Amino acid sequence: MTSSTNLVNEKGQDLPYPEADTEYNSISDKEKEAGDNESFREYEYDSAHKPYQPPFYRRKKVIWTCVIGTIIFLAIFVPLLIFVIIPKIAQAMLNSSSMTIIQLNMTNPGETSLTVSVSAEVGGIPKIFSADMEFTEKVLVSWNGQAIGSMSLDPVHVSGGKGNILQSTSFAIVNKDAFAAFAKDMLAADGFEWTLTSTATLKALGQTIKNLEVNKVLKMNGLSNFSNLKILKFDLPADAPEGAKISIKAAIANPSPIGMSLGTITLDMSFETAYLGRVVAKDVTLIGGQPMILNLEGTLLKQTEQVHLDELSLLMSNYLGGIVTPAKAKGVSVLPDGVNAVSWLTSAVTAMTMTVPLVSPEPLNVIQGLNIVDMGLTVRPDAPWNPIAVSNAVSAVFKLPFNISINITQLANATMTLIYKGTPLADLTTAVWNQTTSDMANNKIVFTMPPSPLNVNANAHEAFQAFLTEVVQNTDSGFEIKGSADSVANTPLGVVRLKVPFTSAVALKGIGFASVSPTISNVTVIGGNADYVTLSANVGINNPSIFSVDAGPVSLTISGTAGGMTGVMGDVILPNLKFAPGLTNLNAQVRFHPADPAFRDVFFSEFVAGKIFDCTITGTAQSTDIVSMAPVLAALAMKTKVPGIIPAPRLIVSGNGAPSIGTVIGNRQIPLTVSVLNPLQTTLAINEIKAQVFWEGNFFGAINAAVPFSIALGATATSPPLVVQAPSGFEFGLFMISTFLPKNIGVLSGAIVNVDMTSNIDVTVGATAGVAGYSAAISYNQTAVPAFLKLDLGFAKKRSLESTSALSTRAEPSVEDGPEYLQWLQEALFAAYPEEAKAYVATLNK
Structure with missing residues (x-):
């Protein structure tokens, strides 16, 4: 008995628990009699005891409570997920997505509709989602807060974070005035915005979400009044009753994704205040994001007012001189099908004014083959650098880049610069050119040059002296003339004054005093x-x-x-x-x-x-x-x-280098000897050699050695041992492993490599016993010098032999296994220069 409060069972035993608890273990008399006492020794007590009870979560009451709670939670959360959360996620995903118009080409323009070919990309959607979006109503396009049109777009499939739209559809113009204003802005502005609105149904995550709102702002480049126009060809091919025919070929870059079929465009050309004429381009088609070739044909009108003739003269002179001149081209009409106009498109084109930068694609040389038949120079003591030059006969070939009739009646105000062997000598200014006649049938001009001062430039006195020496001593001489001349010419466009540039080589007849040239x-x-x-x-x-x-x-x-x-x-x-x-x-x-x-x-x-x-x-x-x-x-x-010595000798006959492992790993000094040829018919002493060695344009090392040795006339001698100091550091090691050794794998065991040398050699010429020679320095460059090289190890080691323990990434392979040995060298190099290698790999990854 352990307590006075214990209960008593039917057998009169005291129990420490209620008798109603029946799950107990006790040892029955039968078991004792059966001799099982040893088997259940641990359960033997003087009285019965309470057995093991299961955890609370295995009790039926707890299990039923969890089941019922889960069912209630799912009944509330699943509808919330399907009808509230997923639509919100879908709308947020649609709002954060982006749309980029790659091309939107407008064709078949009409008053109320046109055809658009759309190429667009949808992005900004998480890559984990795959979705299909269907526009449930037409997409409304707005510009500057005004609806301008609508169009139907096909369903879009999005996978991997992006989707593509590629289709042709009809675009309905809902506000013609607003669309006309948009078209003007698109042609003139650098950029514009479209707002696309619609509703859509999205199928994603196994669900179909309806009534989603689409509202996208698209920023696109405009055409900037075709500001990127470039002249490819400018020609006046023939005379015309009203003036002259004109032909312009221009390239226009289209920075905008918008393209459009314009058909036949008519433009009015002008320059400053002069109305030049009208040009027409047919079959004009703009393609979004692609350049366009524009061929303009028309007529330039004859000018009668002097102010307009002056402006035309400036325009043509600038073109001849290679000076960019901004003419203007204003839209007059546009016929998309070549016959009928569309009001909104006409309104846009007629509001457009293009700048046409007239300039020749290539420099023009109008006066060619300038030939001065005779030229006199009078030099006075009081003006040694201002001689007077005169010529009685000057001829030239005259060629304009136009095929219209031109009759040159005057040439004046010529400014010429005389250039002798690349040095400008003097400027020659002639006030009046007399007796000018033009034979345009044969493209020839004949004129005279009156006496004119030749003012020599202060920095060209020596060159002028050399020029005079040549003129006096030789029967034939020459120089170059660059300059320009003012001309007056009758043309179908009116009487114009042109500044004509020219560049020509001039042949002169010299005095011939020193005609003997040994x-x-x-x-x-x-x-x-x-x-x-x-x-x-x-x-x-x-x-x-x-x-x-x-x-x-x-x-x-x-x-x-x-x-x-x-x-x-x-x-x-x-x-x-x-x-x-x-x-x-x-x-x-x-x-x-x-x-x-x-x-x-x-x-x-x-x-x-x-x-x-x-x-x-x-x-x-x-x-x-x-x-x-x-x-x-x-x-x-x-x-x-x-x-000089012809044929030129090869002074450096060969080289021989065999670096040891220590020199390569440590200071990267390669011992080397060179064989040198003496091409002279006297003794040649080598006092000092300074050289740089290159392989395929890459710096390989430098030699700086004062090692005197002598070479007999016409003989070859081998130098004392020299040292080639190769570059240290990671970059050269990388060059050796990635470039040099793969192309010259044989040097691992010994091979000949052709190298280039740039050297400076101090020499003494003609020294003999008791007679000093003549000292000089020879700067000598030689390519393809055969050098025997044997690299026992690569340049992957860093600074000293002690650092090799840090490079033991793996066992060194056999040199005979070239590719494997190169791989080992790379691993060793990267181990020796971890920081440089990391930066190098990062650069490659970029």
């Missing part, structure tokens, strides 16, 4: 000392005269141009200047010793590269010991061309 060949460097380099050359002199010359020993001065620099090169020593009529060959020696080190180095560089130099051989009064020849030699100026 030829120089077989130029060879044969020696040198500290003061000069000695060259031998063959000099050929063609004497056009009947005289023979025997002048004995002669010393002349040779000047020339190299690399854009001009200067004295040195002395020409002729042991015996003796020549007769015809060709004479002489042996000459040139002592090369220019004063300017830069000019010296440029000459040597171009000489080795096989360039040909423009030179002048001149004399002085001291060039000869023969007194009678002194003035002749003092005036001697013979232009010639001096060739």
Whole structure:
């Protein structure tokens, strides 16, 4: 007994629970007798005990309560979802959607209707939805708050967030005045807005939602009065009774998605205050978003009032001079079918005024083949830079870009700029051109140039001196003239004053004092000392005269141009200047010793590269010991061309580079030797080499080495070890892995690669035992230098050998497996430069 309050059962036992609770476990006498006591030892008590009770949620009362509650909830929520929530979602989705008109082409325009071909895109709908939308009534189109028309649109299927509308439908004009105002605005404005309203039924999420409101504002580009018009061709093909025929071909960009069939358009042309005439374009069709070619044909009228003739003259002069001139074209009429007008379309076109930028698609050169038969120059001591020029006969070919009859009666106020070898020398202004006659049948003009001042530009004095030298010494010379002239011409459009531009090369007959132009060949460097380099050359002199010359020993001065620099090169020593009529060959020696080190180095560089130099051989009064020849030699100026080493030698014969793993991984210094050719007939010492190495235009490395070595005449020698410093960093490593190695996979185990070199080599020419040579620098560029390269590893390692542990993305594959090895190198590169690699990958993803 555990408590005095315990109950007593029928057997007189005290129970700790009501007897009505029958679910208990106890050990019966039968079980004890059956010997099952051990099996149920854990359930043996002196008295019976209460068994395990189930959780509350398994009780029948709780289960029935949940079932009934769920049914009530669903009965309320499902109708709410179907009739309230889903329609609200559908309307919100429709409101947030967008519609973009790609093309809307209007055809068959009539007073109350037209046909529209619509290409549009619907977007802005979540991609998780797939829906079908059907317009249950016509779509009403409004502009500026006014309804202008309506049209029927087919159902739209939306999938993946967007849908397409592509159909042809009838567009009913509901307000003709408002539609006419819209058409004007569409043609003139940069942009406009349409508002589309309708009702629709949406099928989505297995439901059909009706009576949805459609209200969309569409922003579209207008035609801006065809402001993007570009002239492709402008021509006056023939005379006409009223003036001249006109033909204009223009390209018009259409920035608007709106297209329209315009048919036949008539336009009135004008410029400033002058009414020029009327033009017509047929079969005009605008297509939304696409350019259009407009062919205008008509008549330009003859002008009689002087103000209008002046304006016409300006228009034509600007066209000849390549100056854009804005003419105007105002709409007169439009006939969509070529016969009948439509009032709203006529109202729009007649309100339109286009700007037509008249300009030739290509520059015009009206006066060509200018030829000055004779030209005199008078130079006064008090005006050395203002000589007087005169010519008795000037002819030119005159060609206008028009096929109308033109009779030029006057040429005046010509302004010319004389250009000699690219340098403007002077401006020549002629007040009056006399005796002008025009033979337009043969496109030829003949006129004279009266005495006129030639004012030399202050920055062109040297060029003018060179020009005079050429004129005085040569029988033939030339220069270029650019300028313009004012002309008066009779045309079918009236008497016009045209400013005619011209550009022409002019041939002149020179004095011919120095008609002897020697030829120089077989130029060879044969020696040198500290003061000069000695060259031998063959000099050929063609004497056009009947005289023979025997002048004995002669010393002349040779000047020339190299690399854009001009200067004295040195002395020409002729042991015996003796020549007769015809060709004479002489042996000459040139002592090369220019004063300017830069000019010296440029000459040597171009000489080795096989360039040909423009030179002048001149004399002085001291060039000869023969007194009678002194003035002749003092005036001697013979232009010639001096060739370099031809064929040009390849100085860098080859290269050999075998970088070790350490140099590649660490400082990226590639050991290299080069084989150098001496093309001279004397010794050549290499003192210093500075070079840049390129492969297929990509910078590969630089050499900066002071490693003296000598090369015998005509021989080849190998340099001491040099170092090519390759770029460090991620970008060059990426270049090696992605570009260089894939194209030259053999260098992993050793192969020849052709590289380009840009070098600057300090040399000494002609040095021998006890005799100093002539020092100079050679700038030399050479392509396709064969270089043997062997890269034991790539450029994927960073900074030092210690960093290789960070690159162990996976085991290094065999070099023989080229593609796999390249992939490993890329992985190693990206591991070595994680930040740069991340930025690179991000750039690729963009």
